[in-house]
Amino acid sequence: MKQRLTREEFLEYIFSENYEALQGDKLRLVRIRIPGSEVxxxxLIGVSDSEVYKNLGLHIGVHLGEDHTGESLGLLQFTPWEGAVVAADIATKVANVEIGFMDRFNGSLILTGERENIKIALQEVLDYFGNTLKFGACELTEN
Structure with a gap:
């Protein structure tokens, strides 16, 4: 049966044999982040000023010419990052909200719409990720 090494023991094992031989050469240590499954x-940001939309870039692209002043925003962050796509699908099906911004490479999702619709969408997304997918899910905060 193999003995499982601690992180420190593993690093010591890897570097103990090779470190002396590598001295004087360039030694490159790469650290990767392995995302958990979490929201x-x-x-929920209540009624927003037009400057908020402009600074977030929500007034360009597909939203060019639209005025979202007075609408609310829902902000979500996921790991793994593909969770943003699933959340966008759920949110737009359960409430009258629009996708203001979605970044499937970093897991960010911004929803726009009326406050009550944003709240419903955020609660449904948290419920699905927490209860169905068994993700770690934060609590909904709002102002």
Whole structure:
């Protein structure tokens, strides 16, 4: 039966044999992040000023010419990052909200719409990820 090494023991094992031989050469240590399965941010911003939309870039692209002043925003952050796509699908099916921004490479999702619809969408997304997918899910915060 193999003995499982701790992280420190593993690093010591890898570097103990090779470190002396590598001295003087360039030694490159790469650290990777292995994302967990979690919703780390779910926040509802009440009625927003037009400057908020402009600074977030929500007034360009597919939203060019639209005025979202007075609408609310829902902000979500996921790991793994593909969770943003699933959340966008759920949110738009359960409530009258629009996707303001979705980044499937970093797991960010911004929803726009009326406050009550944003709240419903965020709660449904948290419920699905927490209860169905068994993700770690933060609590919904709002202001």
């Amino acid at each position: 780390s941010l779910a926040h």
